[in-house]
Amino acid sequence: MDEQRAREHGPARRRHHGPPWGDPPDAADGTPRSRLPWRTTVALTVLVLVGSHAAARAQPHREPLDPYAHLLLLGACGLLLWRHRHPVPVAFGTAALALVYLGAGYPYGPVLAAVAVACFSTVVAGHRRAAWAALGMLWAGHLLIALWLYRRLPPPGDTGATPGQEMIIASWVLIIVSLAELVRLRRDQWARERAERAQAAGRRADEERLRMARELHDVLAHSISVINVQAGMGLALLDTDPEQARSALTTIKAASREALGEVRQVLDTLRAPGDAPRAPAPGLGRLPELVEQAAGAGLTVVVTGKPPRLLPGADLAAFRIVQEALTNVVRHSGSRHARVRLEHGGGKLRLRIDDDGPATGAEAGGSGNGLAGMRERAAALGGTIEAGARADGGFRVLAVLPSDDREDR
Known part of the structure; x- marks a missing residue:
């Protein structure tokens, strides 16, 4: 209509x-x-x-x-x-x-x-x-x-x-x-x-569609990856360990509820762009929650460094970059351990996400939509993204985003 x-x-x-x-x-x-x-x-x-x-x-x-x-x-x-x-x-x-x-x-x-x-x-x-x-x-x-x-x-x-x-x-x-x-x-x-x-x-409409596509991709890719891992674990343990299978189903329910909530928030802003969102946009303050979700998918994440206070756009971009990097570890890496390091100073926030590999399944290079979305988010803020295999066989994502110098001191 x-x-x-x-x-x-x-x-x-x-x-x-x-x-x-x-x-x-x-x-x-x-x-x-x-x-x-x-x-x-x-x-x-x-x-x-x-x-x-x-x-x-x-x-x-x-x-x-x-x-x-x-x-x-x-x-x-x-x-x-x-x-x-x-x-x-x-x-x-x-x-x-x-x-x-x-x-x-x-x-x-x-x-x-x-x-x-x-x-x-x-x-x-x-x-x-x-x-x-x-x-x-x-x-x-x-x-x-x-x-x-x-x-x-x-x-x-x-x-x-x-x-x-x-x-x-x-x-x-x-x-x-x-x-x-x-x-x-x-x-x-x-x-x-x-x-x-x-x-x-037309450019504003294209940028808005691209932003929505990135948000939906990041939300759904992470949540569905967790659901996929837990569903496979539940099927494998359904007969031998019903309690562990029940825990996997509980994780699936929580992950799907979280994904539905974030998708609903994105769609609400699409339907009524002039209205205030019902919930604040995610940021690095939700990093412990992201680590917990990754643990539900069998991935142990060690975070070093304290998240700085950022402007909402940079905070959301930093959160989505970490989320997408951990999702790629779950989907494409044989390692069940990942390290997230945050450094800030000189008006820059440096995010480094490492896993020890090796790569399994789909190619983990920079040709996918997830890594392309990370680069677009960083570029929109005047930052950079480097992603690629390490010499020891692992994979690293290094993001540099602008931050407020007053918040670094």
Whole structure:
């Protein structure tokens, strides 16, 4: 249900956080919107028609607005319905109709607003050269009409344009393109920011999934290893030593209960990441409990050194590293003895876990998920992990994690 709700409301949220101007494309790949911009086009059409009649009253020397003039005005505005789907043809089409309108001697006025909107949309859509070309065509055509063809075109008795008037037209063209370029740059910046936010959210989700996978692996691998050893012992002693078999079953029950509790805690944080956990995260303070669990699996662990006080993240990582190292001894080593040594000083905590080997069963090298998880935990804190066989046939895990210097003194 949560995933379905996210799918239903996700696009709406993306549209809500868009830029304050216009409507961004609906599709993620930037394809144009499916709806035509009826409301803005109708509003602009009314503005152009009303403004053109007002301009005609102020320019009595120009040709009066007749049905052909209205047809040209409606055609230029009507093309704007497709300015999002086909911005380049609309830009050239509105520029051409405006040029015909002015060449026919009709009054100057809001017809140029249709060209401005079309070229603005073309620049924002990324077709900068096409917008420049359309505006250049309009200005060049107007120069031709105002400086040379005005004698042959209506209205009769028209005079040529002055350089100042042409500079005004050129300034108008530059203002349109400059504003469109500013909007395009802002939209590109907004798109980059949205992509960066999406990538950051994806990275956070990946890191959270990886953290959960490490937690579940460490909890389940250790507990199941203890259960496996005790189950084998219980089966072997079921007929010859029922009391020892009962003790093995008791250990299995305790280990499974502990594993269920830790798995439930991990899943609770996954379901409600904003809520506080029901139990504190494990740390080196639970090292005696870990030694007891290992003893239940037939492994004797000798701990030397006093655990320092660490920040919660480092404390959890240190505990999981020791837990995983002891789990590997249970699963992959023929030795039933392990040594854990803790040293801290100089802002560093050094964990060393040794067994005397030899390796049995699966390969005990660093290619498994457990050792990879230990390395990821240490690397996330700025520490290091070294794991490998010793010259005498045993195996060693050496972890160096950062600690607080004030706590070392």
